[in-house]
Amino acid sequence: MLELWLAVGLSVPxxxxxxxxxxxxxxxxxxxxxxxxxxxxxxxxxxxxxxRELDLVVEPEGIRVHGRWTxxxxxxxxxVGDLLVEQAHVLRATWNGRSAALWNGDRGPVIVGRxxxxxxxxxxxxxxxPGTPARLEVLEAVTGTVAIHSPSPLRVEATxxxxxxxxxxxxxxxGARSLRLAPPVAAAETGGPVAxxxxxxxxxxxxxxxxTRARVVFTLRRGSLPRFTLRTTGFGEDxxxxxxxxxxxxxxxxxxxxxxxxPIDSTTSVExxxxxxxxxGAESRLxxxxxxxxxxxxxxxxxxxxxxxxLDAVPTVADGTTIAAEELPEWGQGLVTGxxxxxxxxxxxxxxxxxSCLRFLPAPGPPVRVEVADLLYxxxxxxxxLLRARYEVTNERATALEVRPPVGARPVGAWVAGKQAPLxxxxxxxxxxxxxxxxxxxxxxxxxxxxxxxxxGQRWSRREARDLMLPVVDAPVGVADITxxxxxxxxxxxxxxxxxVVERFSxxxxxxxxxxxxxxxxxxxxxxxxxxxxxxxxxxxxxxDRAEQRLKELDxxxxxxxxxRGLESNLALVRPxxxxxxxxxxxxxxxxxxxxxxKAGSVALAxxxxxxxxxxxxxxxxxxxxxxxxxxxxxxxxxxxxxxxxKYDEAAAEYARAIEATESLQQLxxxxxxxxxxxxxxxxxxxxxxxxxxxQRQELEASSKMKLWxxxxxxxxxxxxxxKASPPPLAGLAPVFLPSAGEEVRYELTLLEPGAARSVHxxxxxxxxxx
Numbered sequence: 001m002l003e004l005w006l007a008v009g010l011s012v013p014x015x016x017x018x019x020x021x022x023x024x025x026x027x028x029x030x031x032x033x034x035x036x037x038x039x040x041x042x043x044x045x046x047x048x049x050x051x052r053e054l055d056l057v058v059e060p061e062g063i064r065v066h067g068r069w070t071x072x073x074x075x076x077x078x079x080v081g082d083l084l085v086e087q088a089h090v091l092r093a094t095w096n097g098r099s100a101a102l103w104n105g106d107r108g109p110v111i112v113g114r115x116x117x118x119x120x121x122x123x124x125x126x127x128x129x130p131g132t133p134a135r136l137e138v139l140e141a142v143t144g145t146v147a148i149h150s151p152s153p154l155r156v157e158a159t160x161x162x163x164x165x166x167x168x169x170x171x172x173x174x175g176a177r178s179l180r181l182a183p184p185v186a187a188a189e190t191g192g193p194v195a196x197x198x199x200x201x202x203x204x205x206x207x208x209x210x211x212t213r214a215r216v217v218f219t220l221r222r223g224s225l226p227r228f229t230l231r232t233t234g235f236g237e238d239x240x241x242x243x244x245x246x247x248x249x250x251x252x253x254x255x256x257x258x259x260x261x262x263p264i265d266s267t268t269s270v271e272x273x274x275x276x277x278x279x280x281g282a283e284s285r286l287x288x289x290x291x292x293x294x295x296x297x298x299x300x301x302x303x304x305x306x307x308x309x310x311l312d313a314v315p316t317v318a319d320g321t322t323i324a325a326e327e328l329p330e331w332g333q334g335l336v337t338g339x340x341x342x343x344x345x346x347x348x349x350x351x352x353x354x355x356s357c358l359r360f361l362p363a364p365g366p367p368v369r370v371e372v373a374d375l376l377y378x379x380x381x382x383x384x385x386l387l388r389a390r391y392e393v394t395n396e397r398a399t400a401l402e403v404r405p406p407v408g409a410r411p412v413g414a415w416v417a418g419k420q421a422p423l424x425x426x427x428x429x430x431x432x433x434x435x436x437x438x439x440x441x442x443x444x445x446x447x448x449x450x451x452x453x454x455x456x457g458q459r460w461s462r463r464e465a466r467d468l469m470l471p472v473v474d475a476p477v478g479v480a481d482i483t484x485x486x487x488x489x490x491x492x493x494x495x496x497x498x499x500x501v502v503e504r505f506s507x508x509x510x511x512x513x514x515x516x517x518x519x520x521x522x523x524x525x526x527x528x529x530x531x532x533x534x535x536x537x538x539x540x541x542x543x544x545d546r547a548e549q550r551l552k553e554l555d556x557x558x559x560x561x562x563x564x565r566g567l568e569s570n571l572a573l574v575r576p577x578x579x580x581x582x583x584x585x586x587x588x589x590x591x592x593x594x595x596x597x598x599k600a601g602s603v604a605l606a607x608x609x610x611x612x613x614x615x616x617x618x619x620x621x622x623x624x625x626x627x628x629x630x631x632x633x634x635x636x637x638x639x640x641x642x643x644x645x646x647k648y649d650e651a652a653a654e655y656a657r658a659i660e661a662t663e664s665l666q667q668l669x670x671x672x673x674x675x676x677x678x679x680x681x682x683x684x685x686x687x688x689x690x691x692x693x694x695x696q697r698q699e700l701e702a703s704s705k706m707k708l709w710x711x712x713x714x715x716x717x718x719x720x721x722x723x724k725a726s727p728p729p730l731a732g733l734a735p736v737f738l739p740s741a742g743e744e745v746r747y748e749l750t751l752l753e754p755g756a757a758r759s760v761h762x763x764x765x766x767x768x769x770x771x
Contacts, residue, residue, distance in 0.1 A: 047073035047115035049081065052144030052175055056136070058154065062128040063181075067138060069122075073115040083109045084125055085137045092124040111139070135159070140177035147171040148181065155184040159347055160321075161300060180347075193223030197296035200304070200328070201289055201346075202335025205278075205357065207309035212236065212289050213335045214272040218296070224265040225295060230256040233352055234289035236274035243270035278311065278357050283612065288315060290352040301346040302328055305355075306336035312358040312615055319347035324678030342673055358612035366476055366754070368398035368434065371446050373480040373752075374511045377468055381487040383457030385409075389471055392446040392511060393434065398475075400424075400431045401449055406469035409455035417447040417536065418529035429474075438536055439620070440566040441573075441613045447536070447563075448529055460487055462766045467759040470749075477752035481505045486742040486764050493763040500747045500760060513559035528559045535567060542624050542664075544571055573618055574667045622668040632661035636683065643686070648694035655687040 050072045057064040086108040093100040095113045102109050146156050158164050158176035165173040196219045204211040233254050241249045245268045247261040325340040374390040414421045414432050424431040437444035496503040515524045535550035639654035662680045747760045
């Protein structure tokens with residue numbers, strides 16, 4: 001009915017009095033209706049290169065480049081573009097016939113100018129590039145032509161996978177930035193068959209073998225083929241070839257000749273399968289498989305990598321770009337067992353790359369060992385003995401530490417990593433449950449096991465000589481530092497060097513966090529044990545912010561230990577870049593960017609660790625990331641449901657949560673994996689669409705001056721993330737205060753074997769005049 005009113009207009013105004021509006025309809029004037037209408041989107045004011053004409057002269061030592069670009073803009077706009085690579089020598093550059101403004105960018109010379117409606121740029125340059133195939137990077141355009149003058153025929157390929165078409169005059173049609181000059185395909189020039197080929201390669205790394213599967217699809221654009229050949233580099237000796245049109249095949253070295261049952265004039269496909277044994281040892285290197293064909297005018301290929309065992313695999317692709325597994329084309333999917341951990345779009349060159357296989361081989365040794373045993377005996381003249389045994393334990397695979405106390409001693413309590421632990425008696429031994437040590441690039445971290453024992457004894461005489469038995473531990477002990485506090489008014493008769501007495505412990509810096517010399521040392525050590533234990537728990541739960549906070553609190557109380565430094569090195573492996581300049585997109589091994597640069601707030605890729613141990617630590621943290629995966633999926637689902645319901649405020653908040661969870665997952669990925677980078681870009685695009693929809697609705701509400709929808713104000717973006725709440729402060733467990741007595745005597749014993757029973761000898765005398 002509203003359309004009828006607008007169509008009739010003012011010529012029949014009397015109909016308004018005789019027509020009754022139904023529910024849900026409203027009467028508007030023409031001016032009011034046009035005021036509610038959304039203005040059409042204005043064309044973009046940015047400038048771009050519409051056409052490019054390149055004339056290349058190939059010389060023995062390089063390439064002479066003459067280029068002409070036509071720039072256009074709907075309105076006056078500034079144009080900035082990377083002209084050539086850094087190695088190029090620009091001989092002349094003009095902007096509409098005048099000298100152009102150039103400056104040096106990160107990737108080479110950059111041209112800058114203002115485009116009112118159109119502009120013409122001409123450049124003469126020289127690019128050192130001996131030999132062929134040669135690579136060339138020039139300012140891209142929507143379309144263009146490339147003419148080549150060379151002693152030998154060459155063709156142009158676009159390394160980004162875009163189609164390059166030949167012209168009858170010998171030039172090529174392309175506007176791509178990255179070009180490659182290569183020898184031509186004979187079939188295309190002689191008028192023979194023209195075939196396009198695609199190949200998907202899948203690698204599955206098992207514990208002892210590398211399984212290679214490939215799917216090659218030939219599509220004929222002209223003519224027919226009764227047979228074709230493939231160059232199979234890096235395929236195992238047990239190669240098998242199957243296909244619905246395969247009659248027979250022969251292999252000679254890396255060349256595979258396939259005879260077809262009937263000549264093809266449309267499409268055919270073949271499947272290849274081979275296995276390669278992986279050598280034993282901690283590290284081995286295998287060549288990456290690569291496919292090519294002389295019959296194909298254009299050959300596209302992808303590579304996907306997956307793992308099914310404990311063996312880690314690090315690909316180094318010589319000619320290719322990293323892509324997310326979700327970006328694999330249909331002909332490159334389903335060729336691996338499980339989910340791909342890395343994916344690449346391969347180039348057309350003959351270079352392949354290598355696959356480094358890293359196998360974790362635990363060093364032979366005891367399941368648990370005591371690095372330092374710090375024993376403190378407090379003796380009384382009545383003969384009683386109070387022992388606090390602090391063991392710095394490295395546990396690789398044991399479930400408990402067994403200790404046999406001296407005869408007659410009874411346990412007071414036990415603490416493991418700052419938390420009280422239950423004790424179990426097995427005969428004369430005490431079993432203390434253990435947790436596994438955290439792995440770092442420098443080895444396993446230790447954690448403290450504290451056991452307090454109270455033992456009886458005979459009364460001390462004026463001149464005393466006795467032996468104090470040490471607890472027997474079922475693990476090797478690197479060094480035992482024993483401190484004996486004599487009863488009051490007693491002095492030791494032993495000098496350093498006698499009966500194992502020392503003036504100073506050789507590994508005093510490896511115990512008590514360097515806090516034993518401070519005031520209230522026992523309280524500080526108990527607090528440090530609690531903070532360190534909570535930092536380890538946070539690391540094991542992937543709560544890296546809390547772990548960092550606990551390490552800062554340890555630094556604040558003056559604690560210092562190799563364990564803190566080891567945990568900091570682990571956190572450095574998963575810590576995102578700290579500056580906006582470091583937010584970069586994935587890069588290939590040549591340093592070329594493979595994706596648009598990440599904007600502020602998007603996922604920052606963590607640096608790739610260089611060692612096998614570092615990759616193993618990140619893989620362990622990645623395996624514990626189920627919480628973030630659940631949060632990401634749930635937040636993404638809720639965000640899309642709220643978006644469809646028109647609740648844009650709530651949807652934006654859920655998108656922000658999903659992006660934050662994706663960032664946490666991306667920090668744990670290896671350099672060759674870009675899946676979560678792909679997910680983050682997808683979520684960012686959906687968030688921007690929600691923001692745009694909200695803004696459009698707000699503009700419509702403001703122009704109509706009517707509240708047609710409910711909902712609170714919208715911030716128009718994610719904005720700065722609120723600061724994360726710091727973990728609550730921790731108070732240390734109540735320390736076991738040992739009474740102060742008389743003179744202290746230090747003993748040191750080294751390399752105690754498991755189950756070794758040892759003792760320290762005391763020779764003391766009561767001071768004269770004391771009773």
